[in-house]
Amino acid sequence: MSNDDKQARDWVPAMWRGWAGRCPACGARSLFTGYLKMAPACTACGADLEAYRADDAPAYFVIFIVGHIVVPLVLLVEKLYEPALWVHAALFLPLTIGLCLWLLPRVKGAVIGVLWALRVRSRQPG
Ligand SMILES: [Zn+2]
Numbered sequence: 001m002s003n004d005d006k007q008a009r010d011w012v013p014a015m016w017r018g019w020a021g022r023c024p025a026c027g028a029r030s031l032f033t034g035y036l037k038m039a040p041a042c043t044a045c046g047a048d049l050e051a052y053r054a055d056d057a058p059a060y061f062v063i064f065i066v067g068h069i070v071v072p073l074v075l076l077v078e079k080l081y082e083p084a085l086w087v088h089a090a091l092f093l094p095l096t097i098g099l100c101l102w103l104l105p106r107v108k109g110a111v112i113g114v115l116w117a118l119r120v121r122s123r124q125p126g
Pocket of ligand 1: 023024025026027028030042043044045046047
């Protein structure tokens with residue numbers, strides 16, 4: 001284990017770098033190679049990104065966030081306007097799907113950033 005491995009890592013900037021699709025270690029735009037496909041390592045600093053696995057956590061967080069945005073809006077619109085069911089569907093299905101698709105890579109990057117900062121590896125170095 002090198003000295004670099006013992007240094008404390010601040011999880012807040014690492015989380016925001018991950019949110020932006022950037023390497024949590026150096027900030028280079030190298031976290032993803034596709035929509036949700038992780039790069040095995042950072043092309044700029046060589047950080048081993050493959051060792052950090054978010055698994056189902058991003059999906060759980062996205063469901064939690066989107067549910068807390070969409071459900072109050074549905075209730076508010078129903079209370080204020082009492083629209084037909086198709087109006088609810090026309091408004092809230094695209095909103096729900098769009099929010100989920102927009103949030104998923106950002107939340108996954110943020111989770112990877114926090115895992116990197118806290119050194120929660122699914123695979124040990126070496
Ligand atoms: Zn990097």
